[in-house]
Amino acid sequence: MRPEIEHLPGSRIREVANAAMGRDDVLAFWFGESDEVTPEPIRAAAVQSLQAGETFYSHNLGLPELRAALAAYATGLHGPIGVDRIAVTSSGVNALMLAMQLLAGAGDEVVAVTPVWPNLTAQPAILGAQVRRVPLRPVNGQWRLDVDELCAAVTPRTRVLLVNAPNNPTGWTLSRAEQQALLAHTRRTGTWILADEVYERLYFSGGCAPSFLDVAEPDDRLVVAHSFSKSFLMTGWRLGWLVLPQGGGVLDAVGKLIEFNTSCAPVFVQRGALAGLACVDSIVPGLVQHLQACRDRLVAGLQALPGVQVAAAPGGMYAFFRVPGQDDSLAFAKELVARHGLGLAPGVAFGPEGEGWLRWCFATRDLARLDLGLQRLGGALTL
Ligand SMILES: Cc1ncc(COP(=O)(O)O)c(C=O)c1O
Numbered sequence: 001m002r003p004e005i006e007h008l009p010g011s012r013i014r015e016v017a018n019a020a021m022g023r024d025d026v027l028a029f030w031f032g033e034s035d036e037v038t039p040e041p042i043r044a045a046a047v048q049s050l051q052a053g054e055t056f057y058s059h060n061l062g063l064p065e066l067r068a069a070l071a072a073y074a075t076g077l078h079g080p081i082g083v084d085r086i087a088v089t090s091s092g093v094n095a096l097m098l099a100m101q102l103l104a105g106a107g108d109e110v111v112a113v114t115p116v117w118p119n120l121t122a123q124p125a126i127l128g129a130q131v132r133r134v135p136l137r138p139v140n141g142q143w144r145l146d147v148d149e150l151c152a153a154v155t156p157r158t159r160v161l162l163v164n165a166p167n168n169p170t171g172w173t174l175s176r177a178e179q180q181a182l183l184a185h186t187r188r189t190g191t192w193i194l195a196d197e198v199y200e201r202l203y204f205s206g207g208c209a210p211s212f213l214d215v216a217e218p219d220d221r222l223v224v225a226h227s228f229s230k231s232f233l234m235t236g237w238r239l240g241w242l243v244l245p246q247g248g249g250v251l252d253a254v255g256k257l258i259e260f261n262t263s264c265a266p267v268f269v270q271r272g273a274l275a276g277l278a279c280v281d282s283i284v285p286g287l288v289q290h291l292q293a294c295r296d297r298l299v300a301g302l303q304a305l306p307g308v309q310v311a312a313a314p315g316g317m318y319a320f321f322r323v324p325g326q327d328d329s330l331a332f333a334k335e336l337v338a339r340h341g342l343g344l345a346p347g348v349a350f351g352p353e354g355e356g357w358l359r360w361c362f363a364t365r366d367l368a369r370l371d372l373g374l375q376r377l378g379g380a381l382t383l
Pocket of ligand 1: 093196
């Protein structure tokens with residue numbers, strides 16, 4: 001085995017979840033997904049595709065009609081984006097891995113804004129790149145980026161700047177001014193920005209979260225990764241896409257990488273996504289409104305518990321909170337499962353910057369589940 005793989009840490013979220021396997025009395029909020037099934041028109045289109053016998057290999061870069069629909073969708077959100085900049089991938093995590101394979105190899109430096117979903121920093125490590133972490137810091141529960149500190153860390157030696165905003169787990173979202181500053185800096189250093197914007201639609205200040213696509217030129221060194229998982233309630237379908245720079249042979253290069261990774265995304269899954277894009281306006285706004293109600297209910301409940309530090313995140317589907325005195329988040333998360341039947345993700349799963357914090361995914365159909373979870377947490381804190 002390569003040492004990079006041998007030394008790769010396992011998921012601490014899984015470690016907590018595995019401890020509860022087979023227990024149906026645990027209220028689980030540890031994974032980043034809603035308990036709502038995929039909207040019916042999406043499922044119906046996939047079923048129809050299967051019934052029609054669409055069971056074969058297909059285009060590396062995705063069905064031309066899905067790529068066209070994604071280009072139109074992205075254009076509606078961020079201004080003109082041609083179909084020659086779109087590649088369909090087998091999930092968001094696959095989109096990110098393809099982008100990392102495209103940009104960074106053994107010995108290259110990748111700078112990541114952290115804490116962050118662990119897959120993002122594991123991918124460059126798998127490829128043998130060196131990951132340098134630049135931490136967000138909490139100010140009254142809201143996480144903030146020191147742009148000067150980040151710019152100082154990104155030098156001409158840095159191949160990739162990895163930014164996930166809205167951020168999993170903190171909900172931190174980049175401002176337009178911060179994006180402009182980072183883009184200007186990376187243009188000077190020749191660094192690529194790999195922006196994970198899978199939560200762009202799950203944004204609670206109206207519309208879409210600020211995107212690097214809004215400020216970049218088509219030929220900037222910018223790759224944006226997206227997913228159908230979160231905004232279309234399609235986690236189990238495994239479909240995502242990349243927005244690539246125009247020209248420079250990048251699209252063809254990604255097509256080659258897709259061929260050697262997965263060859264193509266399943267056609268019936270793409271048909272489902274196409275149906276989802278066709279009725280996006282009947283899916284996303286309602287979902288966001290519901291998630292906001294979930295967020296507000298959970299955050300108010302957490303704030304009412306003694307000592308808990310938390311603020312309502314501007315985007316995403318998580319409350320990231322701290323219980324003073326509980327500095328070992330993995331041990332605390334395991335105790336919450338074992339003794340109180342409450343399943344949360346330990347903050348340390350997202351890096352050392354998250355230690356002492358816990359992540360609660362608030363995406364649930366049934367707000368009463370949040371209340372019950374809050375009762376269980378309250379019980380644990382007052383013991
Ligand atoms: C920040 C972030 N990026 C990407 C993904 C990938 O989503 P998927 O692989 O389900 O498309 C996730 C999923 O949790 C995520 O939290």
